[in-house]
Amino acid sequence: MTASIKASPVAAKPSPAGANQSQSQPRxxxxxAAVxxxxxxxxTIVLHEPWADEAQAWLLGRDASLVDLWTKLLHYEGSPGLWQTLLHFLIKLDLPYSAYNFVSGSMGLAAAWLFLRYAPLPLWARLxxxxxxxxxxQYAVVARSYALLAPLLFGVAAVYTRAREKPIFVTTLLCLIAGVSVHGVILSACLWLAICGPSIWNERERSPFLTRPWxxxxxxxxxxxxLFMLSAWPAHDVAFAEGRGLPNTTVERFEGVLQILFSQAFTGEWITSFVLVGLSIPFLxxxxxxxxxxxxxxxxxxxSVVVYSKEWHYGILFLAWLFAVWISATRVKPTRQALVALAAxxxxxxxxxxxxxxxxWQHxxxxxxxxxxxxxxxxxxDLYAVGYPxxxxxxxxxxxxxxxxxxxSRAAYWDWSKRNPANPENDPAAIFSARHRNTVLVGYRRDYEQAFWSHVMSMLGYHPVRHFEGGLFWRDRVLEPEAFDLYHRVPGEAVQSRAVSNVNLGGARSDQQVLAGFYQVEDNAWRWTAKRFxxxxxxxxxxxxxxxxxxxRFYLPDAQLAKLGPxxxxxxxxxxxLAASTFVKGGNFVYSAGIPREALAFDLVTVNLRFNKASRGLNGDPRELxxxxxxIAIEAH
Incomplete structure (x- = not known):
């Protein structure tokens, strides 16, 4: 016996068993269960501390106008702005931040109620x-835009058998799903395919279906x-777009992402996840x-392979599977294998x-x-911030x-452009291109970041003031820290450091004072810089x-100037x-510039230099050179 795909909502009617069960359900x-x-x-919401991604959406809703949000800022968020727009209006109605997570919690409750009340599945599954x-x-306690997906998706499932009769209602739900995220756009498009596709492809159903309302x-x-896709299209200088696209993908990446998607969405292990989904496929x-x-x-x-994916996206695949099980159960009785998969x-x-x-509750x-x-x-x-957290x-x-x-400025949301100096992933040293940073708050998501900034801050004469611990929890483990270290330094205070005023960049000790933008020492005499260092x-x-x-003191090869110009x-x-200098031909150079006295108030200072151009592929070298x-040295007058 061969199975075929049948999904037209016109033909879909609840089975008698499902109808009787619905009528006799123990309310x-x-x-x-709902209570x-x-x-x-x-x-859990009362005991939950919102993390940076939760805060970012709130700040966009609070501090940005809707015009700026939809025409500028969403290009740096990589997502349509339905969630931020909802928050914008709720904040206008004086919703406090302490109640923020109850917005996502109410979305979770709506999804739970729809499933409890309308899913044509055995009572134990609904409960x-x-x-x-x-x-x-993840999509209820944690206040993210994805909290909107489950109630909207289950809303479509609840009217799926009558979808053809409700073009306005169904289209509204599909548009709202698309406004949640780019994943929502994909979800919405596939829903449209399942609802409208069979009627359009079937000649007998096509004419009655293609009425003016539809x-x-x-x-x-x-x-x-x-319009949603245009609003979310990444800006040219967005900070997290590097390394994406088909040219940067490999067969191994396709395989690895497939395993991660299913394992994270279902059981935590890819083989059992594929078995689980496979058991349900004949029923679907x-x-x-x-x-x-x-x-x-x-x-x-x-x-996920070509563009982007993170752990909190993977649950969308689980919601999609639940939706598919739901609408399949409106046509046929769930098989034992499908129910075993659901139970697992x-x-x-x-x-x-x-x-x-x-x-x-405890951490x-x-x-x-x-x-x-x-x-x-x-x-x-003048508190200075380092890092997105x-x-x-x-x-x-x-x-x-x-x-x-x-x-x-007054606006407090994070700037995801490459212009943002507080983003250490762009340029770890650019954060020190500021004058007001006696007190620095470092937020980190990886343990090695804490070690790195502890070293840098110590080298610059900062004293640790306080540590604030936190950890993002995913499934059954801490995924990554979201912790903070507060540092302070006093002007004129002597710094216990081996740092010197004159650094031989070809020497072994120079690694103790370079922050960013330098490659390894070569020939014990020199090293290449990047564009910024x-x-x-x-x-x-x-x-x-x-x-x-x-x-x-540095050298510019003739080939560099021939390729790039001045x-x-x-x-x-x-x-x-510092004053700018322009070089029009190759050779050895000494760049000398006066330093304002105000810049020398501290025992240690950070020097940030940058070329307006850099080459790649020079003599076959793939690095940015x-x-x-x-x-490099600071010399007193």
């Missing part, structure tokens, strides 16, 4: 699915999706859910829910709340907390009173600009 158990779900989510990890925690609905849907084929699920899984996989998913993800909730999901309490008790002036503190204050974020130098005695100048070198010392550097 007491359903209401009890238990609401209580579990509410208590337990709402407590699976993504519905009960033609208008399809035109509106297409226009809305195009006979019930029509495969017409939606298989194209979505393929497109979601391709997008519930069992594993129920454990994940218990683990995540237990962690959130800090983010160190931001503790850091906020400290800063409100001990205010600091520091965004998590911003919503607790009425305006921008940091001197470097958005140039110190930075070092830490000690201020010579009396330089603050007598003045000093920066001296940088090259200009500029820079700054702790944010105080600026100049061959031999030494």
């Amino acid at each position: 007491t158990l359903i209401y009890a 238990l779900y609401a209580a579990l989510v509410a208590v 337990l699915v709402p407590f699976t990890y993504f519905i009960a925690y 033609l208008v609905a399809m035109a509106v849907y297409a226009l809305v999706v195009v 084929l006979s019930g029509g859910g495969a017409l939606f699920f298989l194209p979505f899984a393929a497109m979601f996989w391709l997008f 998913a519930i069992l594993v993800q129920g454990y994940w829910t218990v683990a995540a909730v237990s962690y959130d 800090a999901y983010s160190g931001s709340a503790e850091a906020v309490r400290y800063l409100k008790k001990t205010p600091v002036q 520091t965004t998590a503190l911003q919503p607790y204050f009425p305006a921008n907390l940091y001197s470097d974020t958005n140039n110190g 930075s070092v830490v130098l000690r201020t010579p005695p009396f330089a603050a009173a007598d003045g000093a100048h920066l001296v940088f 090259i200009t070198l500029t820079g700054d010392v702790d944010g105080y600009p 600026g100049a061959v550097a031999s030494s």
Whole structure:
């Protein structure tokens, strides 16, 4: 017996068994499950500390106009802005940040109720699915745009058998799903395929289906999706776009991402996840859910390989599978194999829910709340921020907390462009191109980042003030830290460091003072720089009173100038600009520029230099190459 895909909502009608079950459903158990779900989510929300991604959406809704949001800022978020727009209006209605996660929690409750009330599945499945990890925690307690997907998706499932009769309602839901994220666009397109495709392809159904309401609905849907995609199209200088696209993909990446997608979405292990989904495929084929699920899984996989994916995206695949099971059950009775697969998913993800909730009750999901309490008790002036996690503190204050974020303006959301100096992933040393940084808050997501910044801060004369611990929890383990270290330094205070004023960049000790933009030493004499590069130098005695100048010795190959044309070198010392010099031919050069006395107030300073051009592929070298550097120094007058 061969199975075929049948998914037309016109032909889809609940089975008699499903109808009888719906009529005789024990409402007491359903209401009890809904109350238990609401209580579990509410208590966890009260104990949850929002992390940076949660804060970023809130800040965009609070500090950006809708015009700026939809025409500028979403290009740096890589997503349509339905969630931020919703928050914008809720904040206008005086919703406090302390109630923020109850917005996502209410979305989770709506999804849970729709599943409890309308899913044509056995009672045990309806009672337990709402407590699976993504519905009960990741897309409910954690306030992200993805919280909108489950209630919207289940809303479509609830009217799926009557979708043809409701073009306006169904199209509205599809448009809203597309407005959640780029993944929502894919989800929405595959839903449209499952709902409308069979009627369009079938000649007998095509003419009755293509009525004016549906033609208008399809035109509106297409226009809305195009507008959403245009709003989310990445800007040319977005900070997280490097290394993406088909030219950067490999067969191994396709294979690896496929395994990760299914393992993270279902059981945590790819073989059992494929077995679980495989058990349900015959049922989905006979019930029509495969017409939606298989194209979505393929497109979601391709997008994750070519563009982007993170752990919190993978649950969308699980929601899509639940939807496919739901709509298949409106046509045929679920098979034993499909129910076994569903039970296995519930069992594993129920454990994940218990683990995540237990962690959130006992530990800090983010160190931001503790850091906020400290800063409100001990205010600091000109607080400087390093790293995206520091965004998590911003919503607790009425305006921008940091001197470097958005140039110190009132807007507090994170700038995902390459122009943002506080993003250490762009240029770890660029953060020191600022004058007001006596107190620095470092937010980190990886343990090695903490070690790196501890070393840099110590070298620059900063003293650790306080540590604020936190950890993002994923399924049954801590995925990554979201912790913070607060540092302070006093002007004029002597720094216990071996740093010197004159660094031989070809020497072994130079590694102790280079921050970023330098390659390895070659021939024990020199090293290539990148386009931008930075070092830490000690201020010579009396330089603050007598003045000093920066001296940088380097070499530009003739081939470099022949390829790029004239090259200009500029820079700054702790944010105080240096004079520019332009070089029109190759050779050995000495760049010398006076340093403002104000820049020499500290025992150690950061020198940031940058060329306006750099080459790649010079003599077959794939690196970004600026100049061959031999030494750099601060020399007193």
